[in-house]
Amino acid sequence: MVELRYVRHRYEGRVVLDFEQFGLPKNGTVALVGHNGAGKSTLLRLLALLEMPTEGHVLWNGTVVSNRARGALRSRVTLVEQRPVLFRGTVRENLQYGLRVRDIRHAAADGIIGDVVDKLGLAPLLTRRRNELSDGEVQRVAVARALVLRTDVLLLDEPASSADRAAAGALYRALAAERAERPFAVCIASHQLEDAYRWADDIRALAEGRLSPVTPENLFRVELAPAGTDTMSARVGAIDILVTTDRAGPAVLAVPPGDIFVSSAPLSSSARNVLKGRVTRIAAHRPGGGVAVTADVGVELVAIVTADAVRELALAPGVPVVFSFKASAVRVF
């Protein structure tokens, strides 16, 4: 649907984004993870066609977007910024704003607004003004203001950062309901991965403006604490995972399933994480082939191995197994 290729984007001479490709497929869902300042918001602004990359191209349905075409295409994509603002006026007037831009008024506008308002439970707020709303309510109204536009692409920057767990759940349910009626592409930049992972087709991590793929397996929200001269420790369920990072405090860990060595006994190696457990599940792995071996090693971890390895190690549910991986293999967001 919309794609960025060979992008190098600068702000005041400083490179803030530098990657080869980022695509949001038609009707697809992509979650974008990364810490503050990683470049998520800038990437979303490029996807929203609000800015053009300093170097590289934006493609819309495979065609390079020119500066001239950008204006017309901008009405087919919308972005809800992190910490959104409402315009002067009531919630209803805010919801009408983008529809007026598109010359949709009166009964047609009321019908669309009513539908989205029901999904997001905003009916009691319609006559309120921005100074009468909480941060979480402003965020929900901002999402509704974007949803009523029925764009082909919806970009959400931390859409649930001001919402409590229940409100965040309602927001994601409303999005799912809307997509069930009318498919559209969604890209969500978020720290709150649990919700995004539940329905995202693809997850991309952004760090220092560079992108890397992330699989949704083996992701944990942790608290990092110093463990050695160059390692940090993270408590996950009943085990501690050692990580090479200079970060501390709250973080998200990803253990790439392809970086886990599976063996029947502990290996003598440089791997700092050696976890014993039993296989709980074996299944064919979706993208890229291989077999996904899930084991309970104090917490459920998934490793991707070849079918030959499964056969040689005689892996089956209930069989004892050892998962080993290096501290430097663990990704921290």
Place this chain on the structure above:
Amino acid sequence: MEFLAEGFRRAWSLLIAGDSEIFGIALLTLKVAVVATTIACAAGLPLGYFLATRRFWGRRAALTVVNTALAFPTVVVGLLLYGVLSRRGPLGGIGWLYTWQAIVLGDVLLALPVAAALSAAAVQGVDPRIRRTAETLGAGSWRTAWTVAREARFALAAVITAAFGQVVAEIGAALIVGGNIRGQTRTLTTAVALYTSQGDFGMALALGLVLLVLALLVNIALQALQGRGSG
């Protein structure tokens, strides 16, 4: 003190009697001020928005020029305009020297920097997310500008008031390019200066009071506009 009290008594009697000269001067002043403020704001407000929101080479220099022009002496503007409009000047052919149009031109030159500099500051004071949000919702340049202007309405109303104040209180340019011709280019400020120099303190005071009332009425009208709606 007696002299002051006498001045006030005469001013009051002139106003009560509805002196036609005073009202003629007041009407001309109002006409000049409204036309000049409208032109200055019509050009200055978009210029201020442009300077506040667009990043371009020389922007800082442009802002410095506009801010410097705020303190431009009115008599110097009058003098330069006189040179331009005089018979031997580049625009001498249009015959505007000593007409009310010349006063409007001078006032526009003086009020334009006020409108541009203060509206740039007003727009810069609006949460930048407002403009970005309008763009994300598909608004074009004009609608985005209008949305930002709605958010800055209090500050922009103050800009219009300041521009009107600059125009209505201006005397240097009006005197030089208008010529203070009775019934044609005599405005409240030039008339006050004239009657004071002639020793008719009562007449000057009456005109001064009209000027004050005029400024007050415009301020009240703009405040009433500002007060409509909030949030």
